[in-house]
Amino acid sequence: MSQESKLDMLQFVEYSDDNFRVYKCPLCKTGTIKVHDSVFYGRCDSCLATLIDYKPLPHQVKFHESKAKFKLNIGGYGSG
Numbered sequence: 001m002s003q004e005s006k007l008d009m010l011q012f013v014e015y016s017d018d019n020f021r022v023y024k025c026p027l028c029k030t031g032t033i034k035v036h037d038s039v040f041y042g043r044c045d046s047c048l049a050t051l052i053d054y055k056p057l058p059h060q061v062k063f064h065e066s067k068a069k070f071k072l073n074i075g076g077y078g079s080g
């Protein structure tokens with residue numbers, strides 16, 4: 001299963017008024033995870049699972065799927 005399809009299974013709840021993306025927790029299915037607009041991660045308020053909600057581009061998926069022992073990503077701000 002690829003990263004993209006896992007992200008597509010995320011249950012988005014709402015954009016809160018205070019700039020959070022709110023999801024239902026895919027792990028415990030009872031808690032909610034709030035990800036602030038300025039970052040790509042948040043924690044479940046019930047089971048403390050950390051969710052990363054950025055959607056990788058195709059070249060980023062290849063990077064994540066690489067089984068290389070060492071991985072190096074070099075670039076200026078925003079080049080990843």
Ligand SMILES: [Zn+2]
Pocket residue numbers: 025026027028029030031032044045046047048049
């Ligand atoms: Zn949870």
